[in-house]
Amino acid sequence: MKMEQKWDDDEPTLIQALIDIQKGLGFLPPEKLREVATSFGISEAYIWGVATFYNIFRFKPRGKTHIKVCMGTACHLSGGGLVAEAAERELNIKVGETTDDQDFSLERVACVGCCMLAPVVVINDRVYPRMSPLKLEEVLIEFKRDKKED
Ligand code: FES
Structure with missing residues (x-):
């Protein structure tokens, strides 16, 4: 002690x-x-x-596709929380988790520096601007389709 x-x-x-x-x-x-x-x-x-x-630490490996939903002020005020919820629903995981097949992980992050494009999602370092729950669901469906074809 x-x-x-x-x-x-x-x-x-x-x-x-x-x-x-x-x-x-x-x-x-x-x-x-x-x-x-x-x-x-x-x-x-x-x-x-x-x-x-400290919420900066992760205890599971990231998925092959790592999704970061910006929750900085601009993104939060523009519906970032709803976008994060849509990602949770579509992936069937909670923020901070990785899917069992290790294909996807989901994280909330602070401002990623492109507030004019809020709400923003970053997937494997590519910025997806002006996201909505529906747009994110469409993007994730596309990612899942690509993974099945691999
Ligand atoms: S708050 Fe999301 S990019 Fe700045």
């Missing part, structure tokens, strides 16, 4: 270690969290507590 209190004071170092792992692997696998806990001399429960506190 004493050791963990020490990390309360130096949490940025621990968080940076988690960020570095996620940059490399795309998510935080349990075995890596275990390794970090050991190397930092803290319990697994503590490190899980830290990692799950």
Whole structure:
């Protein structure tokens, strides 16, 4: 416990270690969290507590098609929440999850820098402007069709 209190004071170092792992692997696998806990001399429960506190961390790998729904102010006010809900319905997952077949993952993100095009969705780094629930459903149906043909 004493050791963990020490990390309360130096949490940025621990968080940076988690960020570095996620940059490399795309998510935080349990075995890596275990390794970090050991190397930092803290319990697994503590490190899980830290990692799950921040919503920047993912605990499952991203899907082959990664969908980011912008929830910055402009996109939120333009219906970004409804677009995110449409994606959840179409993919049958919640924001932050990946489909069982690993084909799709869904994430909410802060402003992606093209507010004039709100609401915006980014799919595998391509920006889809002025999205609506219906437009996103059509795009996702197209992606699913392409995957079946692969
Ligand atoms: S708020 Fe969505 S692009 Fe800026």
